[in-house]
Amino acid sequence: MDAYTPTPADRFTFGLWTFGNPGRDPFGEPVRARISPVEGVKRLAALGAYGVNLHDNDLVPIDATAAERDRIVAEFKQALADHNMRVPMATTNLFGDPIFKDGAFTSNEPQVRAYALQKTMRAMDLGVELGATTFVFWGGREGAETDAAKDAVQATKWMRECLNFLIGYVKDQGYPLKFALEAKPNEPRGDIYFPTTGHMLALIETLADPAMVGVNPEVAHETMAGLNFYHGVAQALEAGKLFHIDLNAQKVGRYDQDFRFGQEDIKAGFFLVKLLEDYRYEGMRHFDAHALRTEDEEGVWDFCLGCMRTYKILQEKVARFNADPEITGLLAEIRAGNPELEGRMAAYSRANADALSALAVDRVAVGARGRRYEKLDQLATEVILGIR
Ligand code: GCO
Numbered sequence: 196m197d198a199y200t201p202t203p204a205d206r207f208t209f210g211l212w213t214f215g216n217p218g219r220d221p222f223g224e225p226v227r228a229r230i231s232p233v234e235g236v237k238r239l240a241a242l243g244a245y246g247v248n249l250h251d252n253d254l255v256p257i258d259a260t261a262a263e264r265d266r267i268v269a270e271f272k273q274a275l276a277d278h279n280m281r282v283p284m285a286t287t288n289l290f291g292d293p294i295f296k297d298g299a300f301t302s303n304e305p306q307v308r309a310y311a312l313q314k315t316m317r318a319m320d321l322g323v324e325l326g327a328t329t330f331v332f333w334g335g336r337e338g339a340e341t342d343a344a345k346d347a348v349q350a351t352k353w354m355r356e357c358l359n360f361l362i363g364y365v366k367d368q369g370y371p372l373k374f375a376l377e378a379k380p381n382e383p384r385g386d387i388y389f390p391t392t393g394h395m396l397a398l399i400e401t402l403a404d405p406a407m408v409g410v411n412p413e414v415a416h417e418t419m420a421g422l423n424f425y426h427g428v429a430q431a432l433e434a435g436k437l438f439h440i441d442l443n444a445q446k447v448g449r450y451d452q453d454f455r456f457g458q459e460d461i462k463a464g465f466f467l468v469k470l471l472e473d474y475r476y477e478g479m480r481h482f483d484a485h486a487l488r489t490e491d492e493e494g495v496w497d498f499c500l501g502c503m504r505t506y507k508i509l510q511e512k513v514a515r516f517n518a519d520p521e522i523t524g525l526l527a528e529i530r531a532g533n534p535e536l537e538g539r540m541a542a543y544s545r546a547n548a549d550a551l552s553a554l555a556v557d558r559v560a561v562g563a564r565g566r567r568y569e570k571l572d573q574l575a576t577e578v579i580l581g582i583r
Protein backbone atom coordinates (compact mmCIF):
# COMPACT_ATOMS: atom_id res chain seq x y z
CA MET A 196 0.00 0.00 0.00
CA ASP A 197 1.20 3.49 -0.85
CA ALA A 198 -0.45 6.77 -1.81
CA TYR A 199 -1.00 5.49 -5.35
CA THR A 200 -2.75 2.26 -4.46
CA PRO A 201 -6.17 2.33 -6.16
CA THR A 202 -9.40 2.17 -4.16
CA PRO A 203 -13.04 1.93 -5.29
CA ALA A 204 -13.43 5.64 -4.44
CA ASP A 205 -11.22 6.37 -7.47
CA ARG A 206 -13.94 4.96 -9.78
CA PHE A 207 -11.58 2.92 -11.96
CA THR A 208 -13.21 0.45 -14.34
CA PHE A 209 -12.00 -2.00 -16.99
CA GLY A 210 -13.83 -3.68 -19.85
CA LEU A 211 -14.10 -7.47 -19.70
CA TRP A 212 -12.48 -7.32 -23.13
CA THR A 213 -9.41 -5.48 -21.78
CA PHE A 214 -8.00 -7.95 -19.26
CA GLY A 215 -9.66 -10.69 -21.35
CA ASN A 216 -7.63 -9.79 -24.45
CA PRO A 217 -5.63 -12.89 -25.39
CA GLY A 218 -3.09 -11.01 -27.51
CA ARG A 219 -4.40 -11.93 -30.95
CA ASP A 220 -3.54 -9.50 -33.74
CA PRO A 221 -3.99 -9.52 -37.52
CA PHE A 222 -0.65 -11.30 -37.90
CA GLY A 223 -0.64 -13.68 -34.98
CA GLU A 224 -2.62 -16.08 -32.87
CA PRO A 225 -3.50 -15.62 -29.19
CA VAL A 226 -0.51 -15.77 -26.85
CA ARG A 227 -2.35 -16.28 -23.55
CA ALA A 228 -5.60 -17.75 -22.28
CA ARG A 229 -8.58 -15.42 -22.09
CA ILE A 230 -9.17 -14.47 -18.44
CA SER A 231 -12.81 -15.19 -17.59
CA PRO A 232 -15.22 -12.46 -16.43
CA VAL A 233 -15.62 -14.08 -13.01
CA GLU A 234 -11.86 -14.37 -12.47
CA GLY A 235 -11.39 -10.80 -13.69
CA VAL A 236 -13.96 -9.44 -11.26
CA LYS A 237 -12.18 -11.15 -8.39
CA ARG A 238 -8.68 -10.01 -9.37
CA LEU A 239 -9.66 -6.43 -10.20
CA ALA A 240 -11.54 -6.07 -6.91
CA ALA A 241 -8.36 -7.15 -5.11
CA LEU A 242 -6.41 -4.49 -7.05
CA GLY A 243 -8.85 -1.75 -5.97
CA ALA A 244 -11.00 -1.24 -9.07
CA TYR A 245 -14.61 -0.05 -8.79
CA GLY A 246 -16.15 -2.18 -11.50
CA VAL A 247 -16.14 -3.73 -14.95
CA ASN A 248 -17.89 -2.92 -18.23
CA LEU A 249 -18.92 -5.26 -20.99
CA HIS A 250 -20.17 -5.95 -24.47
CA ASP A 251 -23.05 -8.44 -24.49
CA ASN A 252 -20.81 -11.15 -25.97
CA ASP A 253 -17.92 -10.61 -23.56
CA LEU A 254 -20.21 -12.36 -21.09
CA VAL A 255 -22.84 -14.26 -23.06
CA PRO A 256 -21.77 -16.02 -26.29
CA ILE A 257 -23.69 -14.85 -29.36
CA ASP A 258 -25.25 -18.30 -29.83
CA ALA A 259 -26.05 -19.07 -26.16
CA THR A 260 -29.49 -20.53 -25.39
CA ALA A 261 -31.78 -18.71 -22.98
CA ALA A 262 -30.93 -21.22 -20.25
CA GLU A 263 -27.17 -20.79 -20.82
CA ARG A 264 -27.55 -17.04 -20.74
CA ASP A 265 -29.38 -17.13 -17.43
CA ARG A 266 -26.82 -19.44 -15.85
CA ILE A 267 -23.86 -17.30 -17.03
CA VAL A 268 -25.50 -14.07 -15.89
CA ALA A 269 -26.41 -15.52 -12.48
CA GLU A 270 -22.85 -16.71 -11.91
CA PHE A 271 -21.46 -13.33 -12.95
CA LYS A 272 -23.88 -11.43 -10.69
CA GLN A 273 -22.79 -13.63 -7.81
CA ALA A 274 -19.14 -12.73 -8.48
CA LEU A 275 -20.05 -9.01 -8.57
CA ALA A 276 -21.88 -9.32 -5.25
CA ASP A 277 -19.10 -11.37 -3.63
CA HIS A 278 -16.48 -8.77 -4.53
CA ASN A 279 -18.58 -5.62 -4.28
CA MET A 280 -17.99 -4.71 -7.92
CA ARG A 281 -20.31 -2.77 -10.27
CA VAL A 282 -21.12 -2.68 -13.97
CA PRO A 283 -21.58 1.04 -14.68
CA MET A 284 -21.45 0.73 -18.47
CA ALA A 285 -22.62 -1.79 -21.05
CA THR A 286 -22.44 -1.94 -24.83
CA THR A 287 -23.14 -4.19 -27.82
CA ASN A 288 -20.70 -6.07 -29.96
CA LEU A 289 -21.81 -4.94 -33.43
CA PHE A 290 -18.49 -5.70 -35.09
CA GLY A 291 -17.29 -9.26 -34.44
CA ASP A 292 -19.80 -11.44 -36.24
CA PRO A 293 -19.63 -11.76 -40.06
CA ILE A 294 -23.18 -10.41 -40.35
CA PHE A 295 -21.70 -6.99 -39.45
CA LYS A 296 -18.96 -7.07 -42.10
CA ASP A 297 -20.48 -4.04 -43.85
CA GLY A 298 -21.75 -2.28 -40.75
CA ALA A 299 -24.66 -2.67 -38.36
CA PHE A 300 -26.79 0.49 -38.15
CA THR A 301 -25.39 1.70 -41.49
CA SER A 302 -25.54 -1.57 -43.42
CA ASN A 303 -27.14 -1.44 -46.85
CA GLU A 304 -29.19 -4.49 -45.84
CA PRO A 305 -32.37 -3.84 -43.85
CA GLN A 306 -32.11 -7.28 -42.24
CA VAL A 307 -28.70 -6.43 -40.82
CA ARG A 308 -29.96 -3.14 -39.39
CA ALA A 309 -32.93 -4.95 -37.89
CA TYR A 310 -30.70 -7.60 -36.34
CA ALA A 311 -28.41 -4.88 -34.95
CA LEU A 312 -31.40 -3.21 -33.29
CA GLN A 313 -32.62 -6.52 -31.92
CA LYS A 314 -29.16 -7.36 -30.55
CA THR A 315 -28.77 -3.91 -29.01
CA MET A 316 -32.18 -4.09 -27.29
CA ARG A 317 -31.14 -7.43 -25.74
CA ALA A 318 -27.76 -5.94 -24.72
CA MET A 319 -29.61 -3.07 -23.04
CA ASP A 320 -31.80 -5.54 -21.14
CA LEU A 321 -28.62 -7.28 -19.96
CA GLY A 322 -26.83 -4.05 -19.07
CA VAL A 323 -29.76 -2.76 -17.05
CA GLU A 324 -30.10 -6.12 -15.29
CA LEU A 325 -26.46 -5.71 -14.21
CA GLY A 326 -26.98 -2.14 -13.02
CA ALA A 327 -25.50 -0.16 -15.93
CA THR A 328 -26.55 3.45 -16.37
CA THR A 329 -24.39 4.29 -19.39
CA PHE A 330 -24.69 2.57 -22.75
CA VAL A 331 -21.80 3.01 -25.17
CA PHE A 332 -22.07 2.95 -28.95
CA TRP A 333 -18.86 2.25 -30.78
CA GLY A 334 -19.64 1.67 -34.44
CA GLY A 335 -16.51 -0.22 -35.34
CA ARG A 336 -17.91 -1.51 -38.63
CA GLU A 337 -19.94 1.59 -39.52
CA GLY A 338 -17.82 2.71 -42.40
CA ALA A 339 -16.44 1.78 -45.79
CA GLU A 340 -13.45 0.85 -47.87
CA THR A 341 -15.13 2.01 -51.05
CA ASP A 342 -17.55 4.91 -51.30
CA ALA A 343 -18.96 3.35 -54.47
CA ALA A 344 -21.09 0.95 -52.45
CA LYS A 345 -22.62 2.98 -49.65
CA ASP A 346 -24.18 6.40 -49.72
CA ALA A 347 -22.66 8.24 -46.77
CA VAL A 348 -25.60 10.65 -46.59
CA GLN A 349 -27.96 7.70 -46.34
CA ALA A 350 -25.66 6.04 -43.79
CA THR A 351 -25.94 9.17 -41.63
CA LYS A 352 -29.73 8.96 -41.81
CA TRP A 353 -29.74 5.25 -40.89
CA MET A 354 -27.43 5.88 -37.95
CA ARG A 355 -29.80 8.58 -36.65
CA GLU A 356 -32.84 6.39 -37.26
CA CYS A 357 -31.35 3.50 -35.27
CA LEU A 358 -30.22 5.70 -32.37
CA ASN A 359 -33.67 7.32 -32.26
CA PHE A 360 -35.30 3.89 -32.27
CA LEU A 361 -33.18 2.89 -29.28
CA ILE A 362 -33.91 6.15 -27.47
CA GLY A 363 -37.57 5.15 -27.89
CA TYR A 364 -36.88 1.66 -26.54
CA VAL A 365 -35.12 2.98 -23.44
CA LYS A 366 -37.96 5.39 -22.68
CA ASP A 367 -40.62 2.77 -23.32
CA GLN A 368 -38.90 0.36 -20.92
CA GLY A 369 -38.25 3.10 -18.36
CA TYR A 370 -34.53 2.21 -18.34
CA PRO A 371 -32.16 4.63 -16.54
CA LEU A 372 -29.71 4.60 -19.49
CA LYS A 373 -27.81 7.44 -21.07
CA PHE A 374 -26.00 6.91 -24.36
CA ALA A 375 -22.31 7.67 -24.98
CA LEU A 376 -21.12 7.71 -28.61
CA GLU A 377 -17.51 6.71 -29.26
CA ALA A 378 -15.72 7.93 -32.37
CA LYS A 379 -12.80 6.32 -34.18
CA PRO A 380 -11.30 7.41 -37.49
CA ASN A 381 -10.54 3.96 -38.96
CA GLU A 382 -9.83 0.34 -38.01
CA PRO A 383 -11.30 -2.13 -38.51
CA ARG A 384 -12.91 -0.28 -41.47
CA GLY A 385 -10.80 1.63 -43.96
CA ASP A 386 -12.73 4.68 -42.81
CA ILE A 387 -15.34 4.86 -40.07
CA TYR A 388 -18.29 7.28 -40.19
CA PHE A 389 -18.39 10.03 -37.53
CA PRO A 390 -14.60 9.77 -37.15
CA THR A 391 -14.01 12.19 -34.27
CA THR A 392 -15.66 13.29 -31.04
CA GLY A 393 -16.56 16.54 -32.79
CA HIS A 394 -18.49 14.67 -35.50
CA MET A 395 -20.37 12.81 -32.76
CA LEU A 396 -21.21 16.02 -30.92
CA ALA A 397 -22.72 17.39 -34.12
CA LEU A 398 -24.76 14.22 -34.73
CA ILE A 399 -26.12 14.25 -31.18
CA GLU A 400 -27.84 17.61 -31.67
CA THR A 401 -29.90 16.09 -34.51
CA LEU A 402 -31.23 13.16 -32.43
CA ALA A 403 -34.71 12.76 -30.94
CA ASP A 404 -33.52 13.50 -27.39
CA PRO A 405 -30.08 15.14 -27.42
CA ALA A 406 -30.07 15.46 -23.61
CA MET A 407 -29.93 11.67 -23.30
CA VAL A 408 -26.85 11.35 -25.48
CA GLY A 409 -23.23 12.30 -24.87
CA VAL A 410 -19.80 11.04 -25.94
CA ASN A 411 -17.21 8.46 -24.92
CA PRO A 412 -13.94 9.83 -26.28
CA GLU A 413 -10.91 7.53 -26.39
CA VAL A 414 -7.30 8.72 -26.12
CA ALA A 415 -6.11 6.32 -28.82
CA HIS A 416 -8.78 7.24 -31.34
CA GLU A 417 -8.28 11.00 -31.49
CA THR A 418 -4.51 10.50 -31.28
CA MET A 419 -4.51 8.09 -34.24
CA ALA A 420 -5.96 10.96 -36.27
CA GLY A 421 -3.24 13.29 -35.02
CA LEU A 422 -5.72 15.35 -33.00
CA ASN A 423 -5.29 16.86 -29.54
CA PHE A 424 -7.37 14.61 -27.27
CA TYR A 425 -7.37 17.14 -24.45
CA HIS A 426 -9.06 19.69 -26.70
CA GLY A 427 -11.76 17.24 -27.82
CA VAL A 428 -12.50 16.21 -24.25
CA ALA A 429 -12.56 19.85 -23.13
CA GLN A 430 -15.17 20.70 -25.77
CA ALA A 431 -17.31 17.72 -24.75
CA LEU A 432 -16.99 18.63 -21.09
CA GLU A 433 -17.93 22.25 -21.69
CA ALA A 434 -21.01 21.06 -23.60
CA GLY A 435 -22.06 18.82 -20.69
CA LYS A 436 -21.55 15.81 -22.97
CA LEU A 437 -18.68 13.94 -21.36
CA PHE A 438 -20.69 10.93 -20.19
CA HIS A 439 -17.82 8.42 -20.22
CA ILE A 440 -14.15 8.21 -21.21
CA ASP A 441 -11.84 5.52 -22.60
CA LEU A 442 -8.35 6.00 -21.14
CA ASN A 443 -5.31 4.42 -22.78
CA ALA A 444 -2.24 5.54 -24.73
CA GLN A 445 -1.25 5.73 -28.37
CA LYS A 446 1.48 6.94 -30.70
CA VAL A 447 0.31 9.37 -33.39
CA GLY A 448 -0.42 7.95 -36.82
CA ARG A 449 -0.33 4.22 -35.98
CA TYR A 450 -2.88 1.44 -35.79
CA ASP A 451 -5.09 1.46 -32.67
CA GLN A 452 -2.50 0.50 -30.06
CA ASP A 453 -4.68 0.64 -26.92
CA PHE A 454 -1.60 0.87 -24.68
CA ARG A 455 -1.57 1.08 -20.89
CA PHE A 456 -2.67 4.53 -19.70
CA GLY A 457 0.43 6.71 -19.50
CA GLN A 458 2.60 4.43 -21.62
CA GLU A 459 3.00 7.17 -24.25
CA ASP A 460 2.99 10.97 -24.01
CA ILE A 461 2.94 11.34 -20.26
CA LYS A 462 2.64 15.11 -20.62
CA ALA A 463 -0.60 14.79 -22.58
CA GLY A 464 -1.73 12.35 -19.88
CA PHE A 465 -0.98 14.96 -17.24
CA PHE A 466 -3.07 17.64 -18.94
CA LEU A 467 -5.90 15.16 -19.48
CA VAL A 468 -5.97 14.19 -15.81
CA LYS A 469 -5.75 17.87 -14.93
CA LEU A 470 -8.79 18.60 -17.08
CA LEU A 471 -10.85 15.79 -15.55
CA GLU A 472 -9.85 16.66 -12.01
CA ASP A 473 -10.00 20.47 -12.25
CA TYR A 474 -13.49 20.29 -13.76
CA ARG A 475 -14.57 17.52 -11.37
CA TYR A 476 -15.59 15.01 -14.04
CA GLU A 477 -17.95 12.71 -12.19
CA GLY A 478 -18.03 9.69 -14.49
CA MET A 479 -15.99 6.54 -14.45
CA ARG A 480 -12.26 6.52 -15.14
CA HIS A 481 -12.53 3.66 -17.59
CA PHE A 482 -9.49 1.96 -19.10
CA ASP A 483 -10.00 0.64 -22.62
CA ALA A 484 -6.62 -0.89 -23.30
CA HIS A 485 -4.90 -4.22 -23.10
CA ALA A 486 -1.62 -5.73 -22.02
CA LEU A 487 1.21 -6.04 -24.53
CA ARG A 488 1.29 -9.21 -26.59
CA THR A 489 4.56 -10.12 -24.88
CA GLU A 490 2.71 -10.75 -21.59
CA ASP A 491 1.30 -13.75 -19.78
CA GLU A 492 -1.43 -13.48 -17.14
CA GLU A 493 0.87 -11.87 -14.60
CA GLY A 494 1.61 -9.15 -17.15
CA VAL A 495 -2.12 -8.54 -17.55
CA TRP A 496 -2.45 -7.66 -13.85
CA ASP A 497 0.72 -5.55 -14.04
CA PHE A 498 -0.98 -3.71 -16.89
CA CYS A 499 -4.23 -3.13 -14.97
CA LEU A 500 -2.46 -1.93 -11.85
CA GLY A 501 -0.19 0.28 -13.96
CA CYS A 502 -3.13 2.10 -15.59
CA MET A 503 -4.62 2.94 -12.20
CA ARG A 504 -1.36 3.87 -10.48
CA THR A 505 -0.32 6.20 -13.28
CA TYR A 506 -3.68 7.97 -13.10
CA LYS A 507 -3.23 8.50 -9.37
CA ILE A 508 0.37 9.63 -9.72
CA LEU A 509 -0.73 12.19 -12.31
CA GLN A 510 -3.52 13.29 -9.96
CA GLU A 511 -0.85 14.06 -7.39
CA LYS A 512 1.22 15.95 -9.97
CA VAL A 513 -1.85 18.00 -10.84
CA ALA A 514 -2.34 18.92 -7.18
CA ARG A 515 1.33 19.97 -7.05
CA PHE A 516 0.99 22.07 -10.18
CA ASN A 517 -2.13 23.76 -8.84
CA ALA A 518 -0.45 24.53 -5.49
CA ASP A 519 2.95 25.68 -6.79
CA PRO A 520 3.29 29.39 -5.93
CA GLU A 521 5.55 30.18 -8.86
CA ILE A 522 3.10 28.51 -11.26
CA THR A 523 0.00 30.08 -9.74
CA GLY A 524 1.76 33.45 -9.74
CA LEU A 525 2.60 33.16 -13.42
CA LEU A 526 -0.89 31.99 -14.26
CA ALA A 527 -2.44 34.87 -12.37
CA GLU A 528 -0.33 37.21 -14.50
CA ILE A 529 -1.07 35.40 -17.78
CA ARG A 530 -4.80 35.16 -17.14
CA ALA A 531 -5.26 38.48 -15.33
CA GLY A 532 -8.28 39.44 -17.38
CA ASN A 533 -10.04 42.80 -17.57
CA PRO A 534 -13.56 42.70 -16.10
CA GLU A 535 -14.66 46.01 -17.56
CA LEU A 536 -13.58 45.12 -21.08
CA GLU A 537 -14.78 41.55 -20.84
CA GLY A 538 -18.18 42.80 -19.70
CA ARG A 539 -18.37 44.77 -22.94
CA MET A 540 -17.72 41.60 -24.98
CA ALA A 541 -20.02 39.26 -23.05
CA ALA A 542 -23.08 40.11 -25.10
CA TYR A 543 -23.95 42.32 -28.01
CA SER A 544 -25.66 45.63 -27.40
CA ARG A 545 -25.51 48.91 -29.26
CA ALA A 546 -23.74 50.48 -26.26
CA ASN A 547 -21.16 47.69 -26.09
CA ALA A 548 -20.54 47.91 -29.82
CA ASP A 549 -20.01 51.65 -29.51
CA ALA A 550 -17.64 51.19 -26.56
CA LEU A 551 -15.57 48.57 -28.44
CA SER A 552 -15.49 50.74 -31.56
CA ALA A 553 -14.13 53.64 -29.52
CA LEU A 554 -11.50 51.54 -27.72
CA ALA A 555 -7.88 52.58 -28.21
CA VAL A 556 -5.84 49.36 -28.38
CA ASP A 557 -2.06 49.78 -28.52
CA ARG A 558 -1.70 47.04 -31.11
CA VAL A 559 2.09 47.28 -31.37
CA ALA A 560 2.71 47.24 -27.62
CA VAL A 561 0.33 44.32 -27.00
CA GLY A 562 1.79 42.39 -29.92
CA ALA A 563 5.31 42.92 -28.63
CA ARG A 564 4.70 41.66 -25.11
CA GLY A 565 6.11 38.21 -24.23
CA ARG A 566 3.63 35.80 -22.68
CA ARG A 567 6.03 33.76 -20.48
CA TYR A 568 4.70 30.42 -21.72
CA GLU A 569 8.26 29.07 -22.08
CA LYS A 570 8.79 29.57 -18.37
CA LEU A 571 5.40 28.11 -17.48
CA ASP A 572 5.78 25.04 -19.68
CA GLN A 573 9.20 24.32 -18.22
CA LEU A 574 7.72 24.52 -14.72
CA ALA A 575 4.96 22.11 -15.76
CA THR A 576 7.61 19.79 -17.21
CA GLU A 577 9.59 19.89 -13.96
CA VAL A 578 6.46 19.05 -11.96
CA ILE A 579 5.77 16.08 -14.24
CA LEU A 580 9.39 14.93 -14.06
CA GLY A 581 9.21 14.98 -10.30
CA ILE A 582 11.74 17.62 -9.32
CA ARG A 583 9.21 20.22 -8.14
C1 GCO B 1 -11.38 0.12 -29.95
C2 GCO B 1 -12.65 0.52 -29.29
C3 GCO B 1 -13.38 -0.50 -28.54
C4 GCO B 1 -14.64 0.05 -27.91
C5 GCO B 1 -15.38 -1.01 -27.25
C6 GCO B 1 -16.63 -0.48 -26.60
O1 GCO B 1 -10.37 -0.08 -29.27
O2 GCO B 1 -11.34 0.13 -31.13
O3 GCO B 1 -12.28 1.51 -28.38
O4 GCO B 1 -12.55 -1.02 -27.58
O5 GCO B 1 -14.38 1.04 -26.96
O6 GCO B 1 -15.67 -1.96 -28.20
O7 GCO B 1 -17.64 -0.48 -27.51
Ligand code: MN
Binds near residue numbers: 377413441483
Ligand atom coordinates in the same frame (compact mmCIF):
# COMPACT_ATOMS: atom_id res chain seq x y z
MN1 MN C 1 -12.85 2.39 -26.72
Ligand code: MN
Binds near residue numbers: 415416451452453483
Ligand atom coordinates in the same frame (compact mmCIF):
# COMPACT_ATOMS: atom_id res chain seq x y z
MN1 MN D 1 -9.06 1.80 -29.14
